[in-house]
Amino acid sequence: MLAACFGLLLRAAFVYPSINESITYLYILHAHSHIALLGWLYMLVYVLFVHFFGIKNDKENRFYVRLFWVTEAAVLGMALTFPFQGYAAASITFSTLHIICSYLFGYHLWKNNRLVNKQIRLLLKTALAFMFISTLGVWFLGPAVGMMGKTSAFYQICIQFFLHFQFNGWFFTAFLTLIFNWFLSSKRIKYFGLFYGLWILSVVLTFGLILAWYLDIAQFYWVNAGGVTLQLLAFAVLSKNFWDVLKKRTEFGHGYIWMLLALCCFVFRILMQMITASEVFAAQTQVVRSWIIGFIHLNMLGILTGLGFWFMIKLQKIRLNFNIKTGAFFLLTAFIATEIILFLQGIKMLTGKVILENDFGLLFLFSIGFPVGILFTLNSLNKKIRL
Incomplete structure (x- = not known):
């Protein structure tokens, strides 16, 4: 809130x-x-x-x-x-x-x-390791300011290092761990070693986009393209494991709208990252602030929050009643509308073509839905929640 x-x-x-x-x-x-x-x-x-x-x-x-x-x-x-x-x-x-x-x-x-499943335990420890690694960016901020100042590339890279390995390393691997534990804990996951190696490499290599932006070295765009490709291959490897789960609609049950939101946003995330594999487009995205904000919100609000709400509903930490359904309506409307407006703002910034009048006013108007939706959601919480 x-x-x-x-x-x-x-x-x-x-x-x-x-x-x-x-x-x-x-x-x-x-x-x-x-x-x-x-x-x-x-x-x-x-x-x-x-x-x-x-x-x-x-x-x-x-x-x-x-x-x-x-x-x-x-x-x-x-x-x-x-x-x-x-x-x-x-x-x-x-x-x-x-x-x-x-x-x-x-x-x-x-x-x-x-955890008794060794594969899921490895994912858990990997998520925690990424959390530790991401904080290196924070500890280097002091030396970066002292040596080169807040306007230096080193300072910006430190900040982006923290954010990249928080989002793509720690949080994404954390939710992968939770998903694997929920759906696949009772069996040995096929091709897990291949998936794991591809995923870790993709997280590391996609940091190349940040390095390309701030160091102006074109070769890092190719490093990022390789990371995006490996990420796509990583989830292709898992397709057979999760196809059997997707066919069983009962696995998703109550609150399926949040899981559907997360899946749709994940597809958009992959598509957007594939586009950044193009050096020309990747270089342009650095200055399109609305697209960067939209991408962050796509991950944080669409994928990670969507999965989080789904888990909380499945665990009965949140009651499925009028309040939570009304809250979901406001939150989803605000999220989808603001993402569309941010996308159109980016087009205007790149091409100079105005597609939507009063875009900042509409962004503010639809953003009201976030606190309103959260108020309804807070009102639906089970007071007996325990850690």
């Missing part, structure tokens, strides 16, 4: 210029991104990982519950500091606390989990 309100404020700033007199846009942007990534998505994965993979006894429960609230305190600290000062001593302290909490969580779950 906090992330959605910050996002709505950011879009209101383009419609009502007077807002910019009372806020610092960049500070609100930092607050929005940190709360969405570390407050919503990270905590969602935290809860799901503890539920499925954590050892069930009083000692372990106490550890995870206490760590949960310390991590939430770090998130609240970021929410109260970033909007007013951006990156400063207080906000950096809370961000650092969150990273330390994530290290404790990752190390503990790595050492203490109840």
Whole structure:
């Protein structure tokens, strides 16, 4: 809810210029991104990982519950500091606390989990490893500023390193682990070794797009193209395993609309990444900010949040009632509409052709659906939720 309100404020700033007199846009942007990534998505994965993979006894429960609230305190600290000062001593302290909490969580779950399927356990540890690796980008920000400044390519690469391995490494592999555990835990997954190798390579190689943008070395576009190709092959290898699951509609059951959303967005993600395999197009996308935002939201809201809601409904953490259905309507409408508008904005930026009048106004209008939908969703939560 906090992330959605910050996002709505950011879009209101383009419609009502007077807002910019009372806020610092960049500070609100930092607050929005940190709360969405570390407050919503990270905590969602935290809860799901503890539920499925954590050892069930009083000692372990106490550890995870206490760590949960310390991590939430770090998130609240970021929410109260970033909007007013951006990156400063207080906000950096809370961000650092969150990273330390994530290290404790990752190390503990790595050492203490109840997975018996070796393939899924490998995916779990790989997801956690990507989480650790992604934070290297954060630790290098200080040296980057000291040596070359905030406008340097090194500084931007550090930020993008963190984001790339958070999204494509940690979060995507985390949800792959959850999906494998839900659908395929009772059997040995065919061609798993091939899939695993292709997936890891694809995550590493697709970082080539970032390097190509900021270092202006054309060869990295080919590295990215290779990574995109390997990613496509990785999921092609899995097609037989999941085809049998897809044929059984009962496997998806209640809340299937969220799984359908995630699948559709995943297809769009693959298509968009295939387009960036073209050097000419990949170079242009760097300056099309609306497409970059749209791609981030496609992943975070479409794929990862969609899967998260599906899991929470299947686990009966969220009641399927009027509130959740109404909330889903507002959230899906807001998401689909804003994605379309961002896509059309990108076309206008590239070609100069205006397809949609008052695009910023419409973005703001449809974005109201996010906090409204979340309010309905919050009202549907089961008060007996336990970690």
